[in-house]
Amino acid sequence: MRVLAFLDGTLADPEAAHIRVDDLGLLRGDGVFETILVADKKPRELRPHLDRLARSAAMLELPAPDLAAFETAARAVIDNWAGGREIALKLVYTRGIDGDPAGTPTAFAIGMEIDEKVRRARAEGVAAVTLERGFGPEVAERAPWLLLGAKTVSYAVNMAALREAGRRGAQDVIFTAADGSVLEGPTSTVVLARERTLYTPPSTVGILPGTTQAALFRGAEKAGWTVKVEPFSAADLATADGVFLASSVRLVTRVHTLDGTALPDSAELHRELVAAYEGEY
Amino acid sequence: MRVLAFLDGTLADPEAAHIRVDDLGLLRGDGVFETILVADKKPRELRPHLDRLARSAAMLELPAPDLAAFETAARAVIDNWAGGREIALKLVYTRGIDGDPAGTPTAFAIGMEIDEKVRRARAEGVAAVTLERGFGPEVAERAPWLLLGAKTVSYAVNMAALREAGRRGAQDVIFTAADGSVLEGPTSTVVLARERTLYTPPSTVGILPGTTQAALFRGAEKAGWTVKVEPFSAADLATADGVFLASSVRLVTRVHTLDGTALPDSAELHRELVAAYEGEY
The missing domain is CATH 3.20.10.10 (D-amino Acid Aminotransferase, subunit A, domain 2)
Structure with missing residues (x-):
């Protein structure tokens, strides 16, 4: 199963499309991410992961990510998870739409199952x-x-x-x-x-x-x-x-x-x- | 203006979302692209660009792209372009959805205006x-x-x-x-x-x-x-x-x-x- 949440804490269907084709994360790999292990509803090393997301964003000169909002999104994923006891929780933050004068980043959190290979x-x-x-x-x-x-x-x-x-x-x-x-x-x-x-x-x-x-x-x-x-x-x-x-x-x-x-x-x-x-x- | 076409030649609204958040092009930068100049409806060096797309895809061990279909998509963008006399035409080809057993790539062509900086x-x-x-x-x-x-x-x-x-x-x-x-x-x-x-x-x-x-x-x-x-x-x-x-x-x-x-x-x-x-x- 997959659970998708945006930074205001709203959930969305992970199997639906939410990203434009001209998102610079897609066209240019221009974005940053973190993968966090959640075990028994508890995210591990959440603060170091959020801090590293902010550091990566700064290295790419992205706007400083709203870490409290990322935490809200992470919490929404965790609270609505109905899969196994562990979640691979990804936080993603891209430069947003190519040519957008507002420069609004694309941001979301997605929870995924841990696969058999892992x-x-x-x-x-x-x-x-x-x-x-x-x-x-x-x-x-x-x-x-x-x-x-x-x-x-x-x-x-x-x-x-x-x-x-x-x-x-x-x-x-x-x-x-x-x-x-x-x-x-x-x-x-x-x-x-x-x-x-x-x-x-x-x-x-x-x-x-x-x-x-x-x-x-x-x-x-x-x-x-x-x-x-x-x-x-x-x-x-x-x-x-x-x-x-x-x-x-x-x-x-x-x-x-x-x-x-x-x-x-x-x-x-x-x-x-x-x-x-x-x-x- | 922007014009978006998929590989069957159908057009879609470029300002709508068409990509899932778990597309490997977005999560991993795992995909290839080409940018082609179209001047007066004529794409320049189309064949070398398509060949290079195929070569890049091979280097990433992506399925061989359907170049005829990419040409169809490119043609759909060009035929429906109502902007300036030049188009920056991007062909994009990613590994598709993370975990998709079929491994179906994501593929599209998008035409964009040439910007003032260029x-x-x-x-x-x-x-x-x-x-x-x-x-x-x-x-x-x-x-x-x-x-x-x-x-x-x-x-x-x-x-x-x-x-x-x-x-x-x-x-x-x-x-x-x-x-x-x-x-x-x-x-x-x-x-x-x-x-x-x-x-x-x-x-x-x-x-x-x-x-x-x-x-x-x-x-x-x-x-x-x-x-x-x-x-x-x-x-x-x-x-x-x-x-x-x-x-x-x-x-x-x-x-x-x-x-x-x-x-x-x-x-x-x-x-x-x-x-x-x-x-x-």
Whole structure:
């Protein structure tokens, strides 16, 4: 099932058309979004997601989104949800109609079911491949027009990378920079575990700050882990105690195979980290 | 005015909603497009545009577009146009509804007026800035998942680059690769003139093959120019006889100022190249 709400809290039929063909979100991928996990009617990390939506919008010089109204829309979706116990809740905010002198953004919240592929990834882990993202890790700060670190709806490359993974017999991707350092997944944050320390790359390398990764680090620290935000290279992945992809709907997904080679068994580590993460809710 | 047609040739109200919020073109920028100039009811370079749409779709592993149907839609827009003598005709083709098992793409053609900014650019030329695109020129062939050379609707970076130009007091952008070589504009192909030879970078550096640039080269060759498709660097721009941006709606636009410095006067050269291009129609 799907539930659609607009920013005034009104519901609408998600199977009806609500968007004009000349919406710049559609014609130009000119908009931003967030995907939030809702479990048992409770949205997780709602404030960090809303803050990131506002940050992405600012990077695209969109009008500042009305976060209270987005919260109203999110609440309307949640209150009217009659599906499973979890919802993948998307908030979308585009530049609106091409040529509109008022520049009124298009904005909505839509709740979707968690699909079977996601449940399988959570339970069984994934095979991932490393794919280069083309950039050096230093370009993000020098070239803000590349929008690295903004969560835009211009995700064609992210989707193409996932198809490339499929062609290589894998389900997910770890992007690497031109110098071999690890960036992020197309829809996730990379977390590496080594000797009771968790590592994730800093957002300054041109990646999205992860909301789920932040929650995981919070929980893991309480459970006695050391957490570090610092660059590491693709070569470090193969020798880690565990490699994980953190994302709102897939939570903390274990990477069991990298570029066709099995990684050390991290199933026990995975249980421990999921428990640390779930302890936050 | 705007005229909207679908692929069966039916017209629809462009100010009404026709797209669902869960269209992957909107949620993921997962689709491709073309913009074609129609002058006096005649679409220019229609076949190259359709071929490029098919090529972009193939790069995104979309179902092969029905080009005859796109032509029908284009014809419906043109036949029902009651605006100015020129139309900016967009063909759009997305992956369709998220989760649709049939995977039916969303497809339409929309005709739009040429705006005042375009007319001014054609007549007066533009100030442009060079902005780095982050990639090396060799990455495109090695990393097809980056979709360099596909005309996707994931254009948020292209739009952000144009806003950056505006902040720097310019109207357009010339993207450069990590090694300083010239790539393309956000919505145009770069053409450099030097000693009766026209140069444009090869698409292998990770850029879109230009339909207007190809028409210009065809016309210029007939007028006695030598044309070369080969890499050149940003440093070559400053010392050229003329720098031009070729695009379907802006035609052959003269760059009069680059990174704040006036380029040699190329107004006469511009008239000559526009005549060579227009001679093709």
